[in-house]
Amino acid sequence: MLDVITYNTSTIHFGPIEKSVFQDVLAKEFSGSKKVIITDEQIHDIWIEDLITNFEELSNAEIIQIPTGEVHKTLDICVQIWSALSEYEIGRGDLIINFGGGVITDLGGFVASLFKRGMKFINIPTTLLAQVDASIGGKTGVDLGPYKNQIGVFADAAHVFIDEKYIESLSENQIKSGFAEMLKHGLIADADYWARLKDFDPKDVTDRLLLIRHSVGLKRDVVERDHQESGLRKILNFGHTIGHGIEGYFLEQNKPLLHGYAVATGMKAEAFISKELGMLSESELQDIVETIDRIYPAPMLTPNDYKPIVQLMHNDKKNKGGVIQFSLLEGVGNCVFDQEVNDKLILEALKFIS
Numbered sequence: 001m002l003d004v005i006t007y008n009t010s011t012i013h014f015g016p017i018e019k020s021v022f023q024d025v026l027a028k029e030f031s032g033s034k035k036v037i038i039t040d041e042q043i044h045d046i047w048i049e050d051l052i053t054n055f056e057e058l059s060n061a062e063i064i065q066i067p068t069g070e071v072h073k074t075l076d077i078c079v080q081i082w083s084a085l086s087e088y089e090i091g092r093g094d095l096i097i098n099f100g101g102g103v104i105t106d107l108g109g110f111v112a113s114l115f116k117r118g119m120k121f122i123n124i125p126t127t128l129l130a131q132v133d134a135s136i137g138g139k140t141g142v143d144l145g146p147y148k149n150q151i152g153v154f155a156d157a158a159h160v161f162i163d164e165k166y167i168e169s170l171s172e173n174q175i176k177s178g179f180a181e182m183l184k185h186g187l188i189a190d191a192d193y194w195a196r197l198k199d200f201d202p203k204d205v206t207d208r209l210l211l212i213r214h215s216v217g218l219k220r221d222v223v224e225r226d227h228q229e230s231g232l233r234k235i236l237n238f239g240h241t242i243g244h245g246i247e248g249y250f251l252e253q254n255k256p257l258l259h260g261y262a263v264a265t266g267m268k269a270e271a272f273i274s275k276e277l278g279m280l281s282e283s284e285l286q287d288i289v290e291t292i293d294r295i296y297p298a299p300m301l302t303p304n305d306y307k308p309i310v311q312l313m314h315n316d317k318k319n320k321g322g323v324i325q326f327s328l329l330e331g332v333g334n335c336v337f338d339q340e341v342n343d344k345l346i347l348e349a350l351k352f353i354s
């Protein structure tokens, strides 16, 4: 299946990259431009040869590889990359290709959009998580210590190429991590999709590209209506308010959790809050909890962890006037944003998931 979705100035291509217009895009839209590939060490080892040998236009590309993992999604790494780009005499009309998971597409997009006041970039996401979520929608950025995505800008990739062949080399844990964002798409916007996914084995490859495309379509529909997150787009943060608190807390302790695992736990906690506020039925909560528990191990939280996690959440980007704002479920398939929740209920939610 070769297929595209467009929004704003971005085109998302689905299907085998060799059969896509990637080569034409490089040769025509970026003819005469220098090409720089930003990737991480692990993807470099597995996939860079394949990419470079398949596309003649990349034979002279500069390759910048960074160490693997969320701990390297930092400004320090950006500064190193900007220095390298300067050494390679990269200009604003040249092209950056982000080849990797969500860490690379977040960081690489941020690097590109600030260098020389902004360069064009292409994303080739190689994790399920980046394919269904991180590589599209224009959020780019880096962490600041334990604060997730604290520094960033909105900037869309000119093109995104989604090829499921990359998923073949992903570990089961990484596949499950990406699957969490797909579950989120169902919970916030499409009850039928949730019903289909909840009994699904994340490793099942049947219809995988169709499911990825469905998730991308759901995200596109939201992002197109509210690109800069002034309202509706906040629903995509369901599970992320508590999820980011937990992810940041474990990151700070040098015990990073996979993003999707933190989000899955966050969704359980935020579904609990939705139920406590009368927005979700007991049976819907049970359904969500059973589904998540079937796939994801619960993080080992003790009561001593709760307060520092809530403290981290007080720096969440959605907050207003010091009060933590949530996106919560009003029934499965429907999400509402700007919901104030007090610390007492958040602490109860953390107890619920422990």
Ligand SMILES: NC(=O)c1ccc[n+]([C@@H]2O[C@H](COP(=O)([O-])OP(=O)(O)OC[C@H]3O[C@@H](n4cnc5c(N)ncnc54)[C@H](O)[C@@H]3O)[C@@H](O)[C@H]2O)c1
Pocket: 040, 041, 042, 043, 046, 068, 069, 070, 073, 100, 101, 102, 103, 104, 106, 126, 127, 128, 129, 130, 133, 134, 135, 136, 137, 138, 139, 140, 148, 149, 166, 167, 168, 169, 170, 171, 174, 177, 259, 260
């Ligand atoms: N911008 C957004 O809208 C958005 C949305 C969701 C998540 N995110 C961000 O995405 C990040 C998480 O993304 P991620 O889970 O892709 O993390 P990641 O980029 O760290 O990739 C996970 C691991 O998989 C490895 N890997 C990547 N592709 C591989 C492949 N094809 N085969 C084998 N190994 C491979 C990487 O080297 C890494 O070790 C977080 O920083 C999160 O904040 C951003």
